[in-house]
Amino acid sequence: MKRWFLPYLMLSPFLILVVMFYVIPAFITVMLAFTDMNYAMEWRFAGLVNFEKIFTDPFLPVIVWNTCKYVGGTLFFNVVFGFVLALLSTYYIQHEKSGIFFRALWMLPRISPPVVYVLLFLWFFAPGQYGLLNALSAIFLGVEPQNWLSEYAMLIVILANGFVGASFGMIIFSSAIRAIPQDIFRAAKVDGATEFAITKEIILPLMKWPVMFVSVWQLLSLLTSFEYILLLTGGGPFLDTEVWSLYSYHRAFVGFEFGYGAALALVMVFTAFFLTALMLKLFDFNRMIKSSRID
Amino acid sequence: MLKKKNFVFLLVMVFSLAILVACGDQTTTVAPEEQAKEIITIKAQTAGAETRRVDNLVAAAEKLNKELVAEGKNIVVEVETSIFDGGWADYYRQFKLAFRAQKEPDIYAVGHPNIGWLASGGYILPLCQLKEAAAYQDIFPVLWEAVTWNDQIWGAPLDLEVRPVFFRVDVLQKLGWSEAEIKNLPEKVRAGAFTVEDMTQLGKEAQAAGLVEWGILHRPTDGPEFHMMAKNFGAQLYDPAQDKLIFDKPAILKTLQYLHGLTQNEKVTPEAITTMEWKQVHQMMIDGQALFWYGGIWNVFNYVAQGMPFDEVMDKFDFMLVPAAEKGGNPITLSHPFVYTVSAQTEHPELVTRLLELVAAPEFQAANVETGHLPITKSGIKHERVQADPFLSTVTYMIEYTTFQPNHPDFVSYGGAFYKAIQAVQLGRKTPAEALDAMEAQIKSDIGDNIIIKEG
Numbered sequence: 001m002k003r004w005f006l007p008y009l010m011l012s013p014f015l016i017l018v019v020m021f022y023v024i025p026a027f028i029t030v031m032l033a034f035t036d037m038n039y040a041m042e043w044r045f046a047g048l049v050n051f052e053k054i055f056t057d058p059f060l061p062v063i064v065w066n067t068c069k070y071v072g073g074t075l076f077f078n079v080v081f082g083f084v085l086a087l088l089s090t091y092y093i094q095h096e097k098s099g100i101f102f103r104a105l106w107m108l109p110r111i112s113p114p115v116v117y118v119l120l121f122l123w124f125f126a127p128g129q130y131g132l133l134n135a136l137s138a139i140f141l142g143v144e145p146q147n148w149l150s151e152y153a154m155l156i157v158i159l160a161n162g163f164v165g166a167s168f169g170m171i172i173f174s175s176a177i178r179a180i181p182q183d184i185f186r187a188a189k190v191d192g193a194t195e196f197a198i199t200k201e202i203i204l205p206l207m208k209w210p211v212m213f214v215s216v217w218q219l220l221s222l223l224t225s226f227e228y229i230l231l232l233t234g235g236g237p238f239l240d241t242e243v244w245s246l247y248s249y250h251r252a253f254v255g256f257e258f259g260y261g262a263a264l265a266l267v268m269v270f271t272a273f274f275l276t277a278l279m280l281k282l283f284d285f286n287r288m289i290k291s292s293r294i295d
Numbered sequence: 296m297l298k299k300k301n302f303v304f305l306l307v308m309v310f311s312l313a314i315l316v317a318c319g320d321q322t323t324t325v326a327p328e329e330q331a332k333e334i335i336t337i338k339a340q341t342a343g344a345e346t347r348r349v350d351n352l353v354a355a356a357e358k359l360n361k362e363l364v365a366e367g368k369n370i371v372v373e374v375e376t377s378i379f380d381g382g383w384a385d386y387y388r389q390f391k392l393a394f395r396a397q398k399e400p401d402i403y404a405v406g407h408p409n410i411g412w413l414a415s416g417g418y419i420l421p422l423c424q425l426k427e428a429a430a431y432q433d434i435f436p437v438l439w440e441a442v443t444w445n446d447q448i449w450g451a452p453l454d455l456e457v458r459p460v461f462f463r464v465d466v467l468q469k470l471g472w473s474e475a476e477i478k479n480l481p482e483k484v485r486a487g488a489f490t491v492e493d494m495t496q497l498g499k500e501a502q503a504a505g506l507v508e509w510g511i512l513h514r515p516t517d518g519p520e521f522h523m524m525a526k527n528f529g530a531q532l533y534d535p536a537q538d539k540l541i542f543d544k545p546a547i548l549k550t551l552q553y554l555h556g557l558t559q560n561e562k563v564t565p566e567a568i569t570t571m572e573w574k575q576v577h578q579m580m581i582d583g584q585a586l587f588w589y590g591g592i593w594n595v596f597n598y599v600a601q602g603m604p605f606d607e608v609m610d611k612f613d614f615m616l617v618p619a620a621e622k623g624g625n626p627i628t629l630s631h632p633f634v635y636t637v638s639a640q641t642e643h644p645e646l647v648t649r650l651l652e653l654v655a656a657p658e659f660q661a662a663n664v665e666t667g668h669l670p671i672t673k674s675g676i677k678h679e680r681v682q683a684d685p686f687l688s689t690v691t692y693m694i695e696y697t698t699f700q701p702n703h704p705d706f707v708s709y710g711g712a713f714y715k716a717i718q719a720v721q722l723g724r725k726t727p728a729e730a731l732d733a734m735e736a737q738i739k740s741d742i743g744d745n746i747i748i749k750e751g
């Protein structure tokens with residue numbers, strides 16, 4: 001057996017899996033985007049019809065705007081809230097066991113099955129007197145029941161996703177804060193730095209790499225994930241929480257426009273590439289991966 | 296002594312062997328007959344709680360097997376049933392994928408509007424012969440409309456429901472209505488003397504009197520009731536001659552104005568009703584928080600499931616047709632019958648057809664009452680089990696007034712656009728005219744030229 005062949009042989013089980021579950025589906029999606037496949041599930045080449053339809057779709061402006069609000073809002077919440085949680089549980093709570101307990105609490109939304117988690121949200125924000133929030137506000141504030149899910153649908157969607165996503169940032173930022181040598185904090189304290197100054201001048205500048213990682217990772221995941229929105233509002237009321245990925249799903253699997261759904265998904269993939277490149281540029285990724293000039 | 300013992304032992308052994316051989320002989324003499332019987336498995340699938348839809352097929356198969364024995368055929372039909380647990384869109388999707396993998400059920404029970412895509416997609420067989428079959432001669436003729444597409448019959452109706460308006464008898468009593476007036480309300484509706492506008496005003500009156508929180512409730516999700524309302528305002532949804540859907544703008548505008556009025560002007564319906572959960576809406580009716588409910592006959596069983604005893608449901612509620620849009624007009628209801636469709640890939644079309652004829656027998660039809668559904672045949676309605684049902688026997692007259700949604704593949708897209716317009720007007724995001732324009736833009740984008748736009 002030739003020597004060059006052995007590594008490929010060892011890798012072949014994984015290569016086969018990757019080809020079957022990543023490469024082939026991606027290829028099929030690209031092919032589908034150029035067909036008018038519908039409920040009959042027949043492959044009929046339709047050229048660029050689906051892409052033309054995307055740009056004449058009357059709901060496109062609303063869906064793009066919703067996607068921006070959802071991705072931007074949730075990303076901001078995930079990074080900022082994740083950082084605050086990490087800072088509180090790692091730096092300000094010096095007692096390690098308390099910090100771990102605190103972080104474990106915030107992991108609960110992530111380990112809960114999405115359906116159960118969303119049911120709790122639905123029950124909490126349910127309109128009418130049966131909703132928990134309405135019942136509590138009637139008891140303590142004496143106010144009339146509110147239609148939370150129709151008035152603040154996007155905000156609730158962002159919160160539901162944010163509480164799950166923040167735990168990811170929290171874990172990454174916690175380990176990054178832990179990795180900062182204690183000597184730096186001690187030196188700062190000896191020099192009379194306040195806690196706020198330590199956070200602003202020491203911790204924050206050292207968070208650039210993890211912030212970039214969490215932002216890019218979460219951006220990609222938020223662009224493509226829609227399960228919490230689907231379970232919580234189904235994209236409604238009206239089109240208030242219909243984001244690009246959910247719209248693609250609805251078109252393909254509810255309206256049975258598989259070709260159009262695939263075209264929408266394909267556009268989203270290129271959008272994700274573009275936004276990732278933009279983020280890396282913003283964070284000056286090339287400079288970050290260069291070896292340190294101080295040795 | 297020993298010899299005698301050996302002899303007895305030998306005798307017992309020989310005897311036992313003889314019995315075993317005799318038994319063995321018996322089985323081998325029967326075996327060729329048994330083996331000659333060919334077992335044919337027919338797979339049937341449905342979704343939801345109404346498992347009777349496939350259980351009836353199992354019972355009908357017993358009758359079929361007796362017939363096959365009488366005909367001297369060495370065939371035994373076994374029905375293998377499966378109940379899909381999940382959403383409707385998932386149910387349709389799994390059938391499509393199973394069909395492509397040639398693992399689909401032979402008999403697929405599905406709501407009738409799916410016939411459009413099932414037939415035009417080549418998934419199911421035409422069943423025109425059923426119209427001539429003796430078993431279907433006393434079917435309510437209007438039901439053939441529900442299974443017709445492109446001038447052919449594509450399904451066998453299996454059960455029937457109607458969508459009455461439920462009203463709280465106790466609320467009307469508190470409003471000062473006499474027993475006779477309350478009892479007469481369904482008749483008044485039938486005669487066209489009580490309109491949808493009267494219904495709104497009565498709901499408002501009950502709200503003003505502090506008897507209810509809301510006057511009228513309707514379903515919280517997309518569904519046939521909204522098309523029923525559109526039909527009530529004169530909408531024509533389908534042109535069978537051209538096999539095209541119709542976007543009847545004047546009638547849809549009236550419907551949107553009505554639904555907008557319910558939440559935004561008259562405020563008899565909660566603005567956020569389309570964000571509510573089914574159970575929550577049912578609970579509001581159970582608790583007497585609303586006067587009218589655009590319901591379906593099966594909702595009685597939802598109320599029972601949510602804790603209201605059946606007798607109390609019968610005591611607190613009465614049922615009427617959807618009142619006419621104008622005085623003297625015709626009231627309306629809508630049915631969404633479930634139908635058996637037959638896979639285009641089935642290997643046993645003849646046996647499946649015979650099974651579908653047998654399952655239309657009155658005794659199987661009468662079993663529909665178990666889940667609050669009506670029989671599809673007149674003989675089924677006359678069955679003692681249906682006649683003895685205190686609820687269903689009072690709503691059977693509504694079948695005469697029933698209508699259906701069109702069986703067109705693009706109706707899902709049309710319905711989606713209509714529901715978005717409804718949500719927009721009910722939430723006060725758009726005026727009815729603006730919502731109509733948005734609906735037209737979406738329909739043109741989704742369906743293209745395959746829909747007739749009726750301007751006036």
